[in-house]
Amino acid sequence: MLRRCCPPLVEDAVHVWHQRTDRLDQDPAFVDAFHKLLSPGEQTRLAQIRRPSDRFVYLLSRAMMRTVLAQYVDSACENLAFGANDFGKPILTPSERPAVHFNLTHSRGAIALAVSATCEVGIDIEDRHRAVEFRALADRFFSEPEACYLRGLEGERLRDAFFAIWTLKEAFVKGIGRGLSFPLDAFCFDLDVHRLIAFRPLADYVATDWRFRQFELDDQHSGALAIRGRHAEEVCVQFYEWDAHFGTDATTGEGERS
Numbered sequence: 001m002l003r004r005c006c007p008p009l010v011e012d013a014v015h016v017w018h019q020r021t022d023r024l025d026q027d028p029a030f031v032d033a034f035h036k037l038l039s040p041g042e043q044t045r046l047a048q049i050r051r052p053s054d055r056f057v058y059l060l061s062r063a064m065m066r067t068v069l070a071q072y073v074d075s076a077c078e079n080l081a082f083g084a085n086d087f088g089k090p091i092l093t094p095s096e097r098p099a100v101h102f103n104l105t106h107s108r109g110a111i112a113l114a115v116s117a118t119c120e121v122g123i124d125i126e127d128r129h130r131a132v133e134f135r136a137l138a139d140r141f142f143s144e145p146e147a148c149y150l151r152g153l154e155g156e157r158l159r160d161a162f163f164a165i166w167t168l169k170e171a172f173v174k175g176i177g178r179g180l181s182f183p184l185d186a187f188c189f190d191l192d193v194h195r196l197i198a199f200r201p202l203a204d205y206v207a208t209d210w211r212f213r214q215f216e217l218d219d220q221h222s223g224a225l226a227i228r229g230r231h232a233e234e235v236c237v238q239f240y241e242w243d244a245h246f247g248t249d250a251t252t253g254e255g256e257r258s
């Protein structure tokens, strides 16, 4: 029996549901239960994923999307049908469902899902500890002012600033639904080390009505949210931990974060 455990999604709020996938037990009972929630298409995609750890993350992310979104739109998890925009951004179909915007992200060891009733959203999380050629990637993908800023940083400051720009950029291109088909050097984030100061479109086709939030999920994963809306500035962002008992057991509420 499903129990209602999503807090009310009021206007101008964003809820971020998240979980450490590397800390969840691969309990066969849950794996089996989650498997049954998947559509035939999702089951096919699951079967095509070779690495067991990637398969588990895919299964968990679908289970999280279905159990959480079903509560917001007041439907059964297995009845939710997903489509995608022209660039692959998942959306709920049919369109007459209560309007819920959402976006999913996963990075080594964690998944997160942003949901809003009124604002379009994009979310990205990254594992800050992963080894990356910061300057080479920045020179290749970031805008010139961002790459130039990073050239002046070393060590931890370079790492923090790089992942801040990366997650902000990805959150934006995911928010607008274009993914990496959108040129990453057409817009720029100005930082104070890793804290956002300003978002600057560098081309006239870049939307200007987006606002951003940065957050730390845990000691390993940091992320960014892109939020579109008239009142995006005042949006209240709340974080909740999803677990395998979600919908049938108590849910850990956490509330607001930095």
Ligand SMILES: CC(C)(COP(=O)(O)OP(=O)(O)OC[C@H]1O[C@@H](n2cnc3c(N)ncnc32)[C@H](O)[C@@H]1OP(=O)(O)O)[C@@H](O)C(=O)NCCC(=O)NCCS
Binding pocket: 058, 061, 087, 088, 089, 090, 103, 104, 105, 106, 107, 123, 124, 125, 137, 141, 166, 169, 170, 173, 174, 175, 176, 177, 178, 179, 180, 181, 184
């Ligand atoms: C959408 C995209 C941006 C995904 O980025 P990512 O960092 O690999 O992955 P994330 O975990 O944050 O997001 C993946 C999820 O976003 C969603 N998504 C897919 N296409 C999307 C789009 N066009 N817009 C928004 N969201 C999208 C899906 O739910 C996807 O989950 P799934 O793969 O389990 O179906 C993609 O275009 C991509 O390929 N990114 C590669 C990252 C990279 O190389 N960055 C360069 C340095 S800046």
